[in-house]
Each structure stands twice: as C-alpha cells, then as structure tokens.
Amino acid sequence: MSQDETSDTQPGMHSPICGTSDLRNQAHAQAYSPRRFFDQLLKTDAPVVLDVGAHRGESIRHFKSIYPDCQMYSFEPDPQNFAELEKVAAQFGTTAMCVALGEKEEVGHYYRQSISHLGGLLPINADSTDSLGYARQATNEEIVVSKTTLDNACVLLGIAQVHILKIDVQGFERQVLEGATAILQHTDCAVIEIGLYDFYGKTNSFVDVVNLMQAAGFSLWDIAKLSKNPKSLRTDWIEVVYRKDSAQPRDRPQP
Structure with a gap:
C-alpha cells in the first residue's frame, strides 16, 4: 500500500472517513430535484427570475422546465450570443436585453472567446497557472458593449420583486452586486x-460576494455545484445559493 492509499480514505477525499456523511450524500442525491430545492426557498409557483450572464439561453430552458409559469428576464452583452439567446427567449415568451451589467452605467469592454461561454467583461489571463491549456490561446477579442446596472435595468423593465437572481459573469460578480x-x-x-x-486574473470574488450578500441581508443556503481542477487538484469555481434572511417559504404538503 502506497503512502497515498489508506484503508479509511476514498478517492477524492482529503480526510479520513468519519460518520455517515457519504450515506447522507447518497440519500440527498435520491431525494433531490431542482423543483424541490427551489420550493424550499420560494413562496410562488410563478417566480420572477433574472438571468445575468445569460449566454445563449440555457437558463431559460432550465428554469422553464422547473417553473413553466416563471417570468424570465435575461441579460447578455455579446451580440453573437444574444442572437441565439433571443431565439430561445422568443420560443418561451421571455424577455432578453443585449446589455452588460456592472457597478455603473457606461460604455463597457467585453472579451469574446472562441469558446463562447468563456467570454466576459474581464480578459482571460494568458499566464493562468490553473488553466488546462486554453488560457495561452485565448483570443480575448475586445468589443465595445453597452453597460448598465441591474438596478437601472429593473427600473426600465418595471421589475419590483425578484424571486431568483442568477449571476454567471466570469469574475465580474462584485461589480454586478454593487x-x-x-x-x-x-x-x-x-x-x-x-x-x-x-x-x-487575481480575484477576490469569494470574499466580495460573501461581504456584499451579508450586507444585503442574505445568508448562505447551499453550495450547489463545484468544478474540480485535475491539474491543480483544487476547486476552480463554485455555485452558491443565498437566501434572504427575511424570506419564508410557504407551507407545502409533504410527499
């Protein structure tokens, strides 16, 4: 048995097995569904969903499959992505805007990539040590885009209440929240x-998001997803779910 193998450790684990967490994880996987998850957080079957960093409409399909009656508003700055997003929005009867969101209203700069979902308002770091190879060949094609704030966009669209705010903006989380x-x-x-x-590039997104969400009256509800890096053996990104401290889900009958 090598030094990396012990009888009480499983692949992917950094510490010895203790307790029944693995069994609970298995039970969670069997009990989980997206609808059941969000029903723990919401009072409505027709939520208003804001999709910041909408890419080509993947979240429209996702949330419409969970809540067919949801109202969705999607924001995507890249005109190439937006052309595809607009088709999906029309198919599902939702609203889409070709605009970047950040901390202020201004002309913005978007960095388009050959892999479309990697584009964003920050260029890819060519010297990234975490990249599996793409960073060295990143195109970072700079285009000018319109940029506003989510607050301004909500006023323009007449949005007064949001049930789900989804943000996927490639390192620009702090600016969107500000x-x-x-x-x-x-x-x-x-x-x-x-x-x-x-x-x-170097980012403090994790700390920034924690501080901004706490200041806004939210508490961490879940770390719903993560992506592991096979080169560094670290975690590249996480998807976190925050719940407003004052929010109370409606009573629902137990299955």
Missing part, C-alpha cells in the same frame, strides 16, 4: 457562480 443594491432588497434568493482560480 450595481444591484436596491433590487437586492426585494430579492428572495440568488444563485451565483464564483471563480476561485486565476483564469480571469
């Missing part, structure tokens, strides 16, 4: 992807 201080006071829960790696 431009959303008003609407966060009327938001029930948020799903935020946070980068922990150096793919978009």
Whole structure:
C-alpha cells in the first residue's frame, strides 16, 4: 500500500472517513430535484427570475422546465450570443436585453472567446497557472458593449420583486452586486457562480460576494455545484445559493 492509499480514505477525499456523511450524500442525491430545492426557498409557483450572464439561453430552458409559469428576464452583452439567446427567449415568451451589467452605467469592454461561454467583461489571463491549456490561446477579442446596472435595468423593465437572481459573469460578480443594491432588497434568493482560480486574473470574488450578500441581508443556503481542477487538484469555481434572511417559504404538503 502506497503512502497515498489508506484503508479509511476514498478517492477524492482529503480526510479520513468519519460518520455517515457519504450515506447522507447518497440519500440527498435520491431525494433531490431542482423543483424541490427551489420550493424550499420560494413562496410562488410563478417566480420572477433574472438571468445575468445569460449566454445563449440555457437558463431559460432550465428554469422553464422547473417553473413553466416563471417570468424570465435575461441579460447578455455579446451580440453573437444574444442572437441565439433571443431565439430561445422568443420560443418561451421571455424577455432578453443585449446589455452588460456592472457597478455603473457606461460604455463597457467585453472579451469574446472562441469558446463562447468563456467570454466576459474581464480578459482571460494568458499566464493562468490553473488553466488546462486554453488560457495561452485565448483570443480575448475586445468589443465595445453597452453597460448598465441591474438596478437601472429593473427600473426600465418595471421589475419590483425578484424571486431568483442568477449571476454567471466570469469574475465580474462584485461589480454586478454593487450595481444591484436596491433590487437586492426585494430579492428572495440568488444563485451565483464564483471563480476561485486565476483564469480571469487575481480575484477576490469569494470574499466580495460573501461581504456584499451579508450586507444585503442574505445568508448562505447551499453550495450547489463545484468544478474540480485535475491539474491543480483544487476547486476552480463554485455555485452558491443565498437566501434572504427575511424570506419564508410557504407551507407545502409533504410527499
């Protein structure tokens, strides 16, 4: 038996087995469904969902499969992605805007990549040590885009209450939240992807998100997803779910 193998350790674990956490994880996987998860957080079957960093409409399909009657508003700055997003929005009868969201209203710069979902308002770091190879060949094609705040967008669209705020903006989380201080006071829960790696340069996104969400009256509800790096053996990014401290889900009959 090598030094990396012990009788009380399983692959992917950093500490010895203790207790029944593995069994609980298995039970969780059997009990979980997206609808059951969000029903713990919401009072409505027709939530208002804001999709910041909508790419090509994947979240429209996702949330419409969970809540067919949800109202969705999608925001995507890249015109190429937006052309595809607009088709999906039309198919499902939702609203889409071709705009970047951040901390202030201004002309912004978007860095388009050959892998479309990697584009964002921050360029990919060519010297990334966490990258599995793409960073060295990143195109970082800079285009000019319109940029506003989520607060301003909500005023423009007449959005007064948000049930789910989804943010996936490739390292730009802090700026989006800084431009959303008003609407966060009327938001029930948020799903935020946070980068922990150096793919978009040095970032303090994790600490920034924690501080901003706590200041807005939210508590961490779940770490719903994560992506492991096979080279560094660390975690590249996590998807966290926050719940407003004052939010109370409605009573639902137990199955």
